[in-house]
Amino acid sequence: MADDPLLKQAQVVWETLATVPVSFPLAGGFNVVASPASRLAPPSWTGIVVLGESAIVTAPTDSDARVLRQLLAVMPTSSLTSSEAVRSVLPVNDMLGPAVLGYVSRDGFRPASADHSVERLLPGHQDLRALVKSVSAEDAGESGMDEITSAAFVVRKGADVVAAAGFRVWPAAAAHLCVLTAPGERGRGLARQVASAAVAQALVDGLLPQWRARPMASRNVARALGFRELGSQLSVRLDQEELRLEG
Template identity: 65%
Template structure:
């Protein structure tokens, strides 16, 4: 349990729970929230910490995000996508890449994480327009958090696999460990097709205010 108001595991003022194998970390926005979480979660088995129904049963939760699966890939397990067309490398500030971000729904862009990539953007075009892109954000411990976005009109054409395969190859060549975070089944299928193995899960929870006040008292 860690008190971390600026935790990247969850939205601001929320609590973040990550389970990897038989270990877990919980970040709390305040000391009082940590006290509530510690008392409530102490008796919950690790493999149940990211199950919304379990957490709701022991905590006063007003909202949840997730769970999302966490999958990882070694170079030995990597199954690159078969080439289906040209994949270009663009800078994250390139106007054509930014055009994709502007044309997609804001919630899709936020879910993808593409606005935060630190790698090049690996893109596929339809004519002059970028219709799919992938990249990764460098995280601590030499981890590459893979991000993927396909325009809604171009989904179902294996473009996510094509662009993410290029991003993963770039991360592995840089000596990084690719990480794939996904909630939608379609995204999880793309990760599995590339060789990712699901090793953990993530859940974010927003606690009701009343228990915080009681904890302070």
């Protein structure tokens, strides 16, 4: 798997997001670095990304990184993004994830059949904003539709946008996919239709499509389009007082 070109592309994306020099170990295992500006997690949090058989971890301070190297050493790399396993060895105050990371190459992409008419809108279009406002705050946040930098690819029901997809361009030429379907329209294949259009555009633009998801329904859409699940991500806010005692 170490020679997998798609895996290597994905690893470069997250190595870049670490914002300091770090790499996924070639022979498995993990590397921990201090990176206050890391984009693997929210500010002052610890970010953990497993891809293939190796991982990188970013900590907000040098002292945090030193303790994390010690505490995480007892865990197999495959468990580093398991919320239960991490809670068993680290003093956790809060956690985001884990989320599964999927990627697709041009050769592996399986476009959806054209069952619905897909329209292209500018990001921030009022009809797109109306869709985002119609869903729960949790669904809106999970989708990331407010953050897309690409065009939005949408399906309408009457005048209303009921499904949309686009992507945000990330460092290292990644296209982070964002997909949202109105609750009453789910299960009809609309997410796959609009996501297919967004992925096709990302590939035309020479980008690496990335699908980050927790719900199984979202993961199934990605799999249907040819995405391969190569790893996972977890963000952790540690109890600093407890962590100092551990050190």
